[in-house]
Amino acid sequence: MEVSELDKYGICDGISEIIVTCGIENPNAAPIGLIRKDNRIFIRLYKGSTTYENVKLEKIFAANVTCDPLLFVKSTFSNLEDENFKYHPLNSQNIPLLKNSVSSVIFRCEEIKHTEQAMTAEIIPIYAVANYHRPKAINRGLTAVIEAAIHATRYELTGIDKFLDLIDQCLETTYKCGGQREKDAAEILLNEIGEIKKLVSGGKDTE
Known part of the structure; x- marks a missing residue:
């Protein structure tokens, strides 16, 4: 191929x-x-x-x-x-x-x-x-929540707060432009970030 x-x-x-x-x-x-x-x-x-x-x-x-x-x-x-x-x-x-x-x-x-x-x-x-093809227009809410997930993994690795600001910016677009599945994904992502914050804060407290 x-x-x-x-x-x-x-x-x-x-x-x-x-x-x-x-x-x-x-x-x-x-x-x-x-x-x-x-x-x-x-x-x-x-x-x-x-x-x-x-x-x-x-x-x-x-x-x-x-x-x-x-x-x-x-x-x-x-x-x-x-x-x-x-x-x-x-x-x-x-x-x-x-x-x-x-x-x-x-x-x-x-x-x-x-x-x-x-x-x-x-x-x-x-x-x-x-498998199948159904035309779908580009949705900024989709691309934004994917970008937010990438920033979340970087925050998890580094603990650098600037990634939290980037996540907020992305998810603002998701809630504005996304459909229900995009918004559901954003809610899951926010829950995960909450858990990551606890781990990052715990790590900082022990330094």
Whole structure:
């Protein structure tokens, strides 16, 4: 399968925000940005995550395209329930996919490079499926809640308060422009941030 064919499955030039599914024995899902440039595509995974460990071991994963804000937020902070997964047989293995994704592409990792903090790999598409296509206009509430989730992970890692201000700005847009699912995702995200704040404050108190 050629990289140029990925346009048909929603993975285009630049950074595509998708949900990775991996873990043949114990499926895991997490939002990741796939980097596509000059007809090549890459992934960068940071140490300490289940996704990192699964991809490092198995060197195969699926990229799932979805516009569901709840899936993005839930998979950012916890694993999805088993009912969200389906499986595609490949070389005597069952690769986990998101059941309700717009499309799914299975990638194989090549040219893997490791640093102290992360793993970077060029990835090769080996199978793709478009599950359905229903046109949907860009909604600023969706993009804002995804951006807020990214800032939340950065706050969790660093404890830097500027990310809280960025989250507030993003969620203001979500509540203004989003539909009910975007607003539900924002509520879940706010609950998660509340728990993260307790951990960050606890860490600061013990310094």
